[in-house]
Amino acid sequence: MGIWKRYKQHIKNNFCLDQIPINDIYYWKTRLFANAIIYTLPLSLIAYIPGVYYSWRLGLYSLVLIDTLAVLLIFLIGFLPTLSLQLRKALFVFCVYFIAVTFVWLIGTSGPGLLYMLAASYFCILIFPNQYAFYPAFINLAICLLTAIIISMNILPWKESPTHNVSEWFAVCTNLIFLGFISSALIPRVFNSLDRALRMEQEMRIERDRQNLMLEKTLEDLKVKNQELEQFAFIASHDLQEPLRMITSFLGQIEKKYGDILDDKGRQYIYFASDGAKRMRQIILDLLEYSRIDQTQFKPEFVDIGLLMDEICILHSKTIEEKSASIHYQDLPVIHHYRAPLFQVLQNLISNALKYSHPDRKPDITVSAIWKDKAWVISVQDNGIGIEHAYFDKIFVLFERLHSKHEYGGTGMGLAIVKKVMDSLQERIWVESENGQGAIFHFTIEPIGSEV
């Protein structure tokens, strides 16, 4: 630390600034006082050196003594560690008044005495609490009256000067008295406004902290509720499987045993019931998958997206063959990430691209990847039926479907699962599409740790 910084720090430490709350106006007044001392000490030499030099040459040795005493006193105010803050302030104001009075009494109105008196009253208003603001104005009045008495007693050294009479003295000093009172009345108003602003700021900070706390609590509650809900979905879907298995198996038994004696209507009813049970099973399986999304159980590994696509194509080979679909993917990256969620997302998107194909054309699907802003953006493009702009957000919501089960089968959970996976990975997914013109789903994947 440089000398100047150390010097400033030393004086600030002596003034115990850190013990006053920063949002209190008194802190700022004391800080101003500390700075006044910090700058007065070196700058006082500007007045001290020529003052002492000329006083010495003019034989005004008492002025030399007073100047030296004043500088010494300011030095002690700044450096004496044991003084209380109030005493330092009082000594400082006393020091300036002392210089002012001796200048007035030794040199008269032509000297800087009255100027110092005004400065003393300003310092007093600025560094002491507002309730003492009028004290310096009355001190000025008292000093001026005392000086008038002394002038009338004819004992001042400037008795030969032209202003050496009481009425001329009053003509000069009333200006000082006037300025003193007007400053005492006006300057505290500025501090009062500042005080109000500081208090308001503090209240706002307290309110903001309170709201942040509430928000944190709400978030925590929400997390707990979410976990409870997922737990509920898991238990419900898990436990529903058993009775559903019974329904399906007994429906099968009825069909096998009594199929021959049932009429067409009866067989149709059994078909509807089995179909409903099948769809319900799919919903339950999807719900289970949805509630099990939790990335904490996975470990990152180097995932070759091309190999992942190979697996997905094998998984969907039947549909690909049936629909004569072509799936293109080349130069896909190897990403250090969790394998299972990446598979889940891609698998769902490819499954939809195959499912929502256009009746007039064979499905043509392209998977590509580009590196952008420290992440891979993987895109799955199809030439299917496309999606209207209005549904771009809706399709990611649980159970939201744009078609009836007769048009396209499904549970409305595929994209909700994808979205949940993406959210839990803190990645993004979005869609671009024109109705009837196919769709492109993009999602980002930021590699975990190193990139290959």
Ligand code: ADP
């Ligand atoms: P599901 O396919 O079971 O209905 P999803 O959540 O996978 O549920 O999809 C929600 C809706 O988004 C679908 O009903 C469908 O209308 C629309 N959709 C999804 N993928 C595509 C796609 N590739 N092309 C056109 N529409 C799509």
